[in-house]
Amino acid sequence: MKKQPHISIVTPAYNTGHFLHETIDSILKQTHQNWDFYCCNDGSTDNTLDVLERYAKQDKRIHVFSHENKGLTKTLNFLLDKIEKTDYLYFLDSDDYIHPQIFEILTTIQQKTQADVVECGSIRVKDQKPTDYYKTYDINTLHIDIQTDMTPYLLRRTRKNLSNGWINKWNKIYVWDKVKNLRYNENLSYEDDFFYNQQAHTMIETKAVINIPLYYWRINVNSTTGNVNWEKYQNATASRIYASYDYFIRDNRLASGIKTEFMQDLTQDAYRMVGLKPICRCKDAQLRRKLFLQAGELLNDMIQKNVILPALMNPYKRFVLWSIRKKLYYLTRMLLIIK
Numbered sequence: 001m002k003k004q005p006h007i008s009i010v011t012p013a014y015n016t017g018h019f020l021h022e023t024i025d026s027i028l029k030q031t032h033q034n035w036d037f038y039c040c041n042d043g044s045t046d047n048t049l050d051v052l053e054r055y056a057k058q059d060k061r062i063h064v065f066s067h068e069n070k071g072l073t074k075t076l077n078f079l080l081d082k083i084e085k086t087d088y089l090y091f092l093d094s095d096d097y098i099h100p101q102i103f104e105i106l107t108t109i110q111q112k113t114q115a116d117v118v119e120c121g122s123i124r125v126k127d128q129k130p131t132d133y134y135k136t137y138d139i140n141t142l143h144i145d146i147q148t149d150m151t152p153y154l155l156r157r158t159r160k161n162l163s164n165g166w167i168n169k170w171n172k173i174y175v176w177d178k179v180k181n182l183r184y185n186e187n188l189s190y191e192d193d194f195f196y197n198q199q200a201h202t203m204i205e206t207k208a209v210i211n212i213p214l215y216y217w218r219i220n221v222n223s224t225t226g227n228v229n230w231e232k233y234q235n236a237t238a239s240r241i242y243a244s245y246d247y248f249i250r251d252n253r254l255a256s257g258i259k260t261e262f263m264q265d266l267t268q269d270a271y272r273m274v275g276l277k278p279i280c281r282c283k284d285a286q287l288r289r290k291l292f293l294q295a296g297e298l299l300n301d302m303i304q305k306n307v308i309l310p311a312l313m314n315p316y317k318r319f320v321l322w323s324i325r326k327k328l329y330y331l332t333r334m335l336l337i338i339k
Contacts, residue, residue, distance in 0.1 A: 043069025
């Protein structure tokens with residue numbers, strides 16, 4: 001029998017002891033069994049570490065680490081550095097679970113197509129397992145979409161035609177040799193997956209996509225995405241914009257024909273995510289005013305460093321951007337209400 005290719009599974013865990021048993025059980029139930037599971041307890045205050053250590057005693061493929069709370073991206077990088085040799089990289093969130101065939105299906109498709117990344121669909125779940133979890137799939141009948149142009153993943157205009165799943169780290173396998181030198185930007189607490197996958201799509205040549213849902217994404221109100229810290233969000237999105245400029249523009253990783261459009265996207269992101277979103281959605285009036293003042297400072301700095309270009313915006317947005325930069329709070333609020 002041909003030996004199954006090896007998969008390294010990476011999972012940071014923070015206060016998810018209540019869900020971890022289901023996450024790890026879904027790995028143990030895989031039809032593809034050649035894997036190692038790397039999980040790090042990131043300073044949890046619940047029983048997360050106890051659950052991990054109990055499973056590690058039962059299966060030598062489960063490797064448990066623990067450190068003081070360092071945050072998601074630092075913990076992801078810590079785990080990536082633990083991988084020595086493997087065929088594929090797979091990320092799994094510690095409060096989610098996966099279909100029993102996900103590894104079998106994704107690795108079989110990769111070997112058939114020689115794609116650098118193989119991506120599947122996902123379902124948001126609450127408590128009960130969806131009916132799709134109990135399906136048995138015939139891999140030979142699955143429709144596979146082969147993609148060789150990665151440009152759509154880099155531009156807002158063309159990303160509109162893509163599934164939102166491309167942003168996520170956890171619904172795909174990556175050929176390890178393609179991404180083994182890629183790490184998460186540790187300044188990001190939001191948009192970390194978005195930036196990681198944008199970078200990854202400059203390193204791959206072929207991608208295979210199947211639409212069947214093999215990943216089950218739990219609705220967890222206590223997760224990072226379930227609770228927005230607007231100050232952290234604003235700083236993290238600003239950091240992502242700086243990092244995107246450095247990686248794609250300054251380091252010249254884009255084809256010349258799309259650089260202007262990419263800069264337009266960065267400018268729009270800064271306007272929307274550093275400026276508008278925090279000051280429009282934050283409900284705390286005092287914090288909202290603080291976010292507004294900080295937005296002005298961040299946007300001014302971006303413009304001075306040519307990270308964003310207001311000339312690429314329409315007149316209305318340029319005027320709103322100007323009012324934020326000048327810290328004209330009531331004018332900005334009025335402009336947004338009028339619009």
